[in-house]
Structures are given as C-alpha cells and as structure tokens.
Amino acid sequence: MDKSICPRFEKAMGFLSQRWTGMIIYQLLSGPQRFCTIESSIGVSGRVLSERLKDLENEGIVKREVFPETPVRIEYSLTDKGLALKPLMNSIEDWSQNWL
Amino acid sequence: MDKSICPRFEKAMGFLSQRWTGMIIYQLLSGPQRFCTIESSIGVSGRVLSERLKDLENEGIVKREVFPETPVRIEYSLTDKGLALKPLMNSIEDWSQNWL
DNA sequence: GTTAGTTAGTTACTTTATGTAAGTAAGTAT
DNA sequence: ATACTTACTTACATAAAGTAACTAACTAAC
Numbered sequence A, B: 001m002d003k004s005i006c007p008r009f010e011k012a013m014g015f016l017s018q019r020w021t022g023m024i025i026y027q028l029l030s031g032p033q034r035f036c037t038i039e040s041s042i043g044v045s046g047r048v049l050s051e052r053l054k055d056l057e058n059e060g061i062v063k064r065e066v067f068p069e070t071p072v073r074i075e076y077s078l079t080d081k082g083l084a085l086k087p088l089m090n091s092i093e094d095w096s097q098n099w100l
Numbered sequence C: 001g002t003t004a005g006t007t008a009g010t011t012a013c014t015t016t017a018t019g020t021a022a023g024t025a026a027g028t029a030t
Numbered sequence D: 001a002t003a004c005t006t007a008c009t010t011a012c013a014t015a016a017a018g019t020a021a022c023t024a025a026c027t028a029a030c
Helices: A007-016 A021-028 A035-042 A046-058 A086-099 B007-016 B021-028 B035-042 B046-058 B086-099
Strands: A062-067 A073-078 B062-067 B073-078
Touching: A007 A021, A007 B021, A007 B086, A021 A035, A021 A046, A021 A062, A021 A073, A021 A086, A021 B007, A035 A046, A035 A073, A046 A062, A086 B007, A086 B086, B007 B021, B021 B035, B021 B046, B021 B062, B021 B073, B021 B086, B035 B046, B035 B073, B046 B062
Parallel strands: none
Antiparallel strands: A062 A073, B062 B073
C-alpha cells in the first residue's frame, strides 16, 4: 500500500461509501425530519437508519432533538457541518443529470 | 415508501455508496493505471477491485486497455463519463478540508 | 524441458454489513 | 386492562467484503 492519499479525503469518502448515509443527508437537506419519515422516504430499514443517525450525530453532521409531545416527536436535522455538504449533493445531482 | 427522489440521483448515489468505487475513480483521475497499482495505492483487495472495475466498465465510466507486452500490461482509465466526476471529487475534497 | 518469475485476475472460505420481522418502552386514549 | 402511537432494539437470515491460496499466459534462466 502506497497510501499517498489525503486522510481527510479518505475519511469523507469512507462516510459517503456507507450505504444510506448519502441518501439520509440528502433527505435532511429538505428540512428537519422524524425517524419514520426518513425511513419511508428513502426506503432504509429502521435497523440501519438508527445506526447511521447515531454515527452522523457522533460526527456532528446531524442533530437530534426531542419534543415531549404525545406521542413523542423526535426530529433529526443537519448541523452546519451537515449543511456544508449541499454543494457535494449538487455535484452528484449535476453529474447524474448529465450522464445517466 | 414515498420515493419522490429522482431515480438518476439515486442511481448515482447508489454507485458512490458502494465501497471503494469512489476511491477507484479518484485514483484514476491522476491518470491511467494498472490493476496492481490501484490495488496497492488505495488498499482494496484484488477480489473487490476486479468486481468494481467490471461494474465501472459496464457503466461506461472506466475503460480497459490491453497492451500485449511481457508480462501483459492492462491499463484502466476514465472515460469522459468518468472524467466528468472530477467536480464531484473536488466537492468531497473541499468539504473534507473545511470540516474534518 | 523444468523451474521460477511476472501480471491479472479467480476461487474457496471467513468475517462483517445489511435486510427482515418481531419485540420493547413510554406515553395517551378508550 | 387493552389498544394505539413513535422510536427504537433484538434475533436471525442473507448479501457483501476481506484474506489467502491458486490459475493462466507468457518469458527467462538453469
């Protein structure tokens, strides 16, 4: 292994390479959303969504907010770090429109 | 499932979400390369690299060229469709520099 | 002509990640 | 006490990825 590749780039790519991570972020770009909404809109399983949201929260990309209503409402939204991924999402959109 | 998401976008994201695909493309942005070079520079296993290169070739993103030297040399390079992913890679680079 | 060396893979087997479906916890309403 | 909601978690099955040994095709050395 040569590994002359920037470790930050590798880490970012590692994140995006995890299944569903990109779609979750993309979905949250349209505003704060609850668990079941994300689940049904992108078709991810609850098991993996739960796992990914925890990872994204730990990474400071997603914020979790609890509203003690009835039944409880929990909203997930993007932090500044998460919102900063918008240009990246646009790049994907552009490429997909032009080449797929 | 609501699935109001653009299917082209989903397909593009599906590609990038496969492990190693992004790194392979990134690596090929620095020029045509042979199998063993890609393998050692990004640390992917031969088994998966072989699989990914086939997928990328089928998708028209990567081109495979055989040079009947001794021992045989096989070079992988990006097509126009593959080169068009450069802005996307730059977006990832930018984000990783600013936020990681 | 048999052994060794090269690249580009493939195969068999193990470990990890993901999908699926049922179950739990906390709260309210009936 | 039973049912209903959301937000998870758990147990189990399947799919994807890692590892290491092996093959194919060719050349060069012994």
